[in-house]
Amino acid sequence: MLRRFFVCLVALTLIVPILTPDPARAQVAPSDQVLDALQLDELLAIMRQEGVAYGQDMATDMFASGENAQWQALLDQIYDIDKMEAVVRKHFGDSLGDADTAALLSFFASDLGQEVVTLELRARKAMIDDAVEQAARASYYETDDKDLAGVTAFIEANDLIEANVTGALNASFQFYRGMVDGGGFEMSESEILSDVWAQEEETRNDTREWIYGFLMLAYDPLEAEQLDAYVAFSSSPEGRALNRALFAGFNKMYDDISYALGLAAARQMQGQDL
Numbered sequence: 001m002l003r004r005f006f007v008c009l010v011a012l013t014l015i016v017p018i019l020t021p022d023p024a025r026a027q028v029a030p031s032d033q034v035l036d037a038l039q040l041d042e043l044l045a046i047m048r049q050e051g052v053a054y055g056q057d058m059a060t061d062m063f064a065s066g067e068n069a070q071w072q073a074l075l076d077q078i079y080d081i082d083k084m085e086a087v088v089r090k091h092f093g094d095s096l097g098d099a100d101t102a103a104l105l106s107f108f109a110s111d112l113g114q115e116v117v118t119l120e121l122r123a124r125k126a127m128i129d130d131a132v133e134q135a136a137r138a139s140y141y142e143t144d145d146k147d148l149a150g151v152t153a154f155i156e157a158n159d160l161i162e163a164n165v166t167g168a169l170n171a172s173f174q175f176y177r178g179m180v181d182g183g184g185f186e187m188s189e190s191e192i193l194s195d196v197w198a199q200e201e202e203t204r205n206d207t208r209e210w211i212y213g214f215l216m217l218a219y220d221p222l223e224a225e226q227l228d229a230y231v232a233f234s235s236s237p238e239g240r241a242l243n244r245a246l247f248a249g250f251n252k253m254y255d256d257i258s259y260a261l262g263l264a265a266a267r268q269m270q271g272q273d274l
Contacts, residue, residue: 030101031093034242037105039121040085046125048079051257053128055079062265074264084253092249099241107233112226116219123218136213143216150227151215157234158243164207165200167251171258172196172203178262184269 028036055075059067107113127133140148155161176192179185187195219227233239 029093031096031245032089034096034101034104035089035092037108039117040088041081042121043124044081044084044088046121046128047084048081049125049128051075051079055261058261058265059268063268071264071268074268078257078260078264084257087253087256088249090249091252092245095248096241096245099245100238103236103238104242107238112229115226116222116230119218119221123214126217127214132217133210133213136217137209138213139216140209140212148212148216150224150231151212151219153231154215154219154227154234155211157231157239160211161204161208163247164211165204167247167254168203168207169196169200170251171254172199174255174258175262178259178264179266180262182263182266182270184262184266 052075055071055078056067059071063071108117123136127136145152173192173196176187176195180187180192222230234243
């Protein structure tokens, strides 16, 4: 149910950093400079599209009357890009700490860095289309392990399966909490946890399919040597610090969104305003 909440922060999505000092940016925190280089606004716009599409599907599944104008208005409130950005910036900055931001920006100023970012954003946007997503997932099962080696190395270097499973299960927990607090149903915390953990195997399989499909779609144009170089960077201290910070920022954003969706869904089912 919460598949679209995956925070598939695979390649860190940085692009075109500042190469020379800019006095106007002197007062900007290093973590915010990184997020500015990340083109955070474009990434959040894609995530908003994913979320609104998920919310529309959820209305069809959960509400007797399906989607309506009130629910669409609630989705617009929940997927407010300014609020999403504020959460990401705070928790990303807290996690990134004193990591070497200059090294991060330098890597993504390279031809390879800029190319992978372009490919990632293009693939993620394309996969909003269900037909593209299903084709990408199917390609995972149609590809030999030998041909998956580069993508597998990247996934393992960034711990993408387990990190995304954890994020998805936490988001599911928050959704249940919102439903309970909104009066949608009654469950104790232990009952919620039991229900969430029962989703673990299905979530892991779904996560694996999505991540492999996404990465194969995104990185298909890369040469093996280019992907190897990207894996090496992701395995560096700077790459690992950035990946952790991205998960910290976006997981918190998705937790907040999941709780708000649960609360809104419960009250929508009861004909109440959020």
